[in-house]
Amino acid sequence: MLTLLLQVCFVIVGVALLLNLYAAIRGPSVVDRLLALDTMYINSIALLLLYGIYLGTSLNFEVALLIAMLGFVSTVAVCKFLLRGDIIE
Amino acid sequence: MLSLKNWWPTPVRSLFLFLVWLLLNNSLALIHLFFGLLLAWLIPLLIHKFRLIQPGIKKPGAALSYGVMVLWDIVVANLQVIRLVLGPNKKLRPAFVIVPLDLTDPLAITILASTVSLTPGTVSADVLPLNAQGAEPRLLLLHVLDLADEAALITQVKQRYEAPLKEIF
């Protein structure tokens, strides 16, 4: 039963990822696309957490942490580039 | 010169680093305890000269109850956001609102802006000085998803979130 419910959760998060992809393609501005990509990062962390429960392994959490850090740093870097035209001042 | 203050500058931060190291390794093995202690001592020692001076927390109890209140408000705010997002777009009343700040410390303003972003249908957009000449940030620009009453929102932010922060720092 738990396995079945977790599979339902996979479908829900998968639909969320597809919606993000649509938002990233639609735009219309750079910042909209950036927001959609950042949400995609967070949703993939959600998928990894669910997959960790599904497989019963805690190995995934380190990967999730790395994705969280990469997502945060890359989003902030692109924002800084948009704000100042330069990342490291 | 060789006082405890020099060799162990920030005890609370060291404890925090130690706990994060143990969580990161997800184990209590001797080697992780040893490396955790070493890093928790060495990292603050090396970087504390570069840190900006930040105010300490005066009332840990108040800080804890503030955290619990914020977590509860995040849940409530999300139930609100569900209703707004699933309702028709035309009924939304988005707005920009300026909240005057009493806080002066950068750390306290950062925490206020973060809580406001996470909690009640608002996102902090910018911190502005009072006028073009002023260097100190005195105004907080917010974007609100559904604004019913501007004055009520400003008093809510000031009383519910800013007043406890003034007590803590």
Next chain:
Amino acid sequence: MSILEWLVALLAVAGSLFVLLGSVALVKLPDFYTRLHGPTKATTLGLGALVLASMAYFNFVKAELSLQQLLIALFLFITAPITAHMLIKAALHLKLAATKQTAGKDKAGL
């Protein structure tokens, strides 16, 4: 299926629904400034619920100590408002148009 497993399932489904809600907000709402509300709030809370679910599963159902997930939640709750703040600052800098209903546009310099 024990009560604890039901708790894990409930938290997982609720978390996934919140994550979905964040993405629906991203697609449905009219302009960038309103869209930003979905991912900062709903998605962060959804991930919080998922982290609680996995902690309940590993600590109680499987009975092995695992608190590493807490770091993910801590990191996300600290960084989500900062990301939102940087994004909205970039949007204001680029002077993205807000919807017609938006009140107080002049305050933001739009």
